[in-house]
Amino acid sequence: MNSPVDTPATTRQSERLGELIEERIVTGVYPPGTRLDEQELADTFGVSRTPVREALIQLSSAGLIEIRPRRGATVPDVGADRVCEMFEVMAELEAMCGRLAARRITAEEQVALQEAHRACEAARDANTPDVYYQLNEIFHQRIYEASHNSFLVDQATALHRRLRPYRRLQLRVRNRMATSFNEHQAIVDAITKGDSDLASAQLRAHVTVQGERFADLVATLRDFKAGG
Amino acid sequence: MNSPVDTPATTRQSERLGELIEERIVTGVYPPGTRLDEQELADTFGVSRTPVREALIQLSSAGLIEIRPRRGATVPDVGADRVCEMFEVMAELEAMCGRLAARRITAEEQVALQEAHRACEAARDANTPDVYYQLNEIFHQRIYEASHNSFLVDQATALHRRLRPYRRLQLRVRNRMATSFNEHQAIVDAITKGDSDLASAQLRAHVTVQGERFADLVATLRDFKAGG
DNA sequence: ATTCACCGTTGTGTATACAAGATATCAGAG
DNA sequence: CTCTGATATCTTGTATACACAACGGTGAAT
Numbered sequence: 001m002n003s004p005v006d007t008p009a010t011t012r013q014s015e016r017l018g019e020l021i022e023e024r025i026v027t028g029v030y031p032p033g034t035r036l037d038e039q040e041l042a043d044t045f046g047v048s049r050t051p052v053r054e055a056l057i058q059l060s061s062a063g064l065i066e067i068r069p070r071r072g073a074t075v076p077d078v079g080a081d082r083v084c085e086m087f088e089v090m091a092e093l094e095a096m097c098g099r100l101a102a103r104r105i106t107a108e109e110q111v112a113l114q115e116a117h118r119a120c121e122a123a124r125d126a127n128t129p130d131v132y133y134q135l136n137e138i139f140h141q142r143i144y145e146a147s148h149n150s151f152l153v154d155q156a157t158a159l160h161r162r163l164r165p166y167r168r169l170q171l172r173v174r175n176r177m178a179t180s181f182n183e184h185q186a187i188v189d190a191i192t193k194g195d196s197d198l199a200s201a202q203l204r205a206h207v208t209v210q211g212e213r214f215a216d217l218v219a220t221l222r223d224f225k226a227g228g
Numbered sequence: 229m230n231s232p233v234d235t236p237a238t239t240r241q242s243e244r245l246g247e248l249i250e251e252r253i254v255t256g257v258y259p260p261g262t263r264l265d266e267q268e269l270a271d272t273f274g275v276s277r278t279p280v281r282e283a284l285i286q287l288s289s290a291g292l293i294e295i296r297p298r299r300g301a302t303v304p305d306v307g308a309d310r311v312c313e314m315f316e317v318m319a320e321l322e323a324m325c326g327r328l329a330a331r332r333i334t335a336e337e338q339v340a341l342q343e344a345h346r347a348c349e350a351a352r353d354a355n356t357p358d359v360y361y362q363l364n365e366i367f368h369q370r371i372y373e374a375s376h377n378s379f380l381v382d383q384a385t386a387l388h389r390r391l392r393p394y395r396r397l398q399l400r401v402r403n404r405m406a407t408s409f410n411e412h413q414a415i416v417d418a419i420t421k422g423d424s425d426l427a428s429a430q431l432r433a434h435v436t437v438q439g440e441r442f443a444d445l446v447a448t449l450r451d452f453k454a455g456g
Numbered sequence: 457a458t459t460c461a462c463c464g465t466t467g468t469g470t471a472t473a474c475a476a477g478a479t480a481t482c483a484g485a486g
Numbered sequence: 487c488t489c490t491g492a493t494a495t496c497t498t499g500t501a502t503a504c505a506c507a508a509c510g511g512t513g514a515a516t
Contacts, residue, residue, distance in 0.1 A: 061289030085379040
């Protein structure tokens with residue numbers, strides 16, 4: 001029996017399955033509205049329905065899919081407005097991280113933040129958006145951790161993860177890297193100075209802009225669709 | 229035209245099971261550190277292991293239990309500090325709700341908020357903490373909804389729910405109802421005036437106080453334990 | 457007496473079988 | 487031709503069976 005899914009004996013298959021299915025959802029293999037047939041998924045991944053069900057329940061809890069009793073799982077059509085709402089909340093969570101980080105960051109964490117920041121700078125200078133994108137995630141993660149609120153870190157990380165596909169859309173917007181980096185600089189300065197209000201405001205704006213860019217993109221796409 | 233909640237009609241046992249187990253966790257029937265044996269739970273509730281497992285996975289996703297591969301599910305020892313962190317985040321989420329509500333609340337929602345507020349007043353005058361507690365939940369829910377950010381409503385509701393057991397501990401603290409109601413009054417005023425900064429600050433303080441009271445309670449309990 | 461290895465037990469993880477609800481199809485009436 | 491009702495089929499939800507890893511105990515060797 002071929003095993004498309006490498007099963008490290010120690011981990012639960014449903015965990016890995018969840019990631020695989022999530023991957024297919026965010027990459028558009030299973031576009032919104034798709035009905036996720038359990039047996040079909042089981043066949044696809046070469047396992048039985050049981051771990052598939054468990055994976056689906058996990059994804060449902062994470063908000064990535066919807067399970068309606070007796071009617072199966074579907075990829076919800078997350079309206080653009082819903083995504084905007086999520087960016088709005090993300091902005092606030094990040095603002096909170098920044099506020100707390102400005103007050104609580106340690107010397108070591110300051111160094112780590114600076115390092116992440118410089119790495120982003122290098123990616124900007126090299127004009128490698130993909131690399132910048134990844135380093136950007138680390139940068140933000142550093143700020144989360146500096147808040148010294150592990151629950152907040154969990155929440156922020158989870159939402160960040162969920163918004164990743166929509167953020168990715170903006171990767172190559174003109175001057176995005178440069179602008180982003182400048183905003184980062186202001187954020188680092190504010191946190192380093194210990195100015196919690198400023199750090200909070202800067203981060204809120206930084207993320208809000210992303211939400212607005214997403215909204216712009218959606219509007220553009222809609223017009224494009226309507227026009228042609 | 230508005231359907232309050234289109235009855236989830238949850239035919240799935242695992243859903244119901246999840247609530248039952250959650251109940252037992254938050255009420256202390258399964259204290260922190262308890263190992264949740266799947267077969268045992270299945271026997272207890274008169275079902276097979278399958279729905280039990282699904283319920284456990286859900287609870288795990290919700291953060292109420294921990295599942296370690298091949299080692300089963302346990303009720304984590306949610307340190308008091310973790311709960312404090314959760315209150316800290318809750319305060320921020322509620323503050324955000326208040327900020328948005330002050331800007332976006334409709335006339336109808338203002339009426340609904342006032343009604344919930346007056347109901348609390350009645351419970352205060354009747355000196356019925358249990359009733360006040362329930363009405364308080366409705367009051368806060370009204371504010372969530374007035375934010376007009378459905379994702380935020382979901383997040384705030386979920387966290388509020390998760391903090392419920394810890395909030396409940398403070399029910400009969402001296403003068404709690406009166407103090408709480410006064411704070412509510414200030415919040416309602418700020419929202420009605422459309423003063424988003426004030427509403428935000430008031431709500432943040434209102435929730436932060438609860439977190440601090442919880443911390444006090446924990447400290448007291450610890451001293452009590454150490455002393456006698 | 458202590459430690460390590462082996463083995464049995466226990467319980468999780470997965471597969472399969474069965475039951476019941478939901479959807480689709482088709483026949484018949486209006 | 488459309489609408490309604492019954493049946494057939496398909497999919498989910500639950501139960502049971504089986505495989506294998508982890509924990510604990512017993513025994514022997516040092």
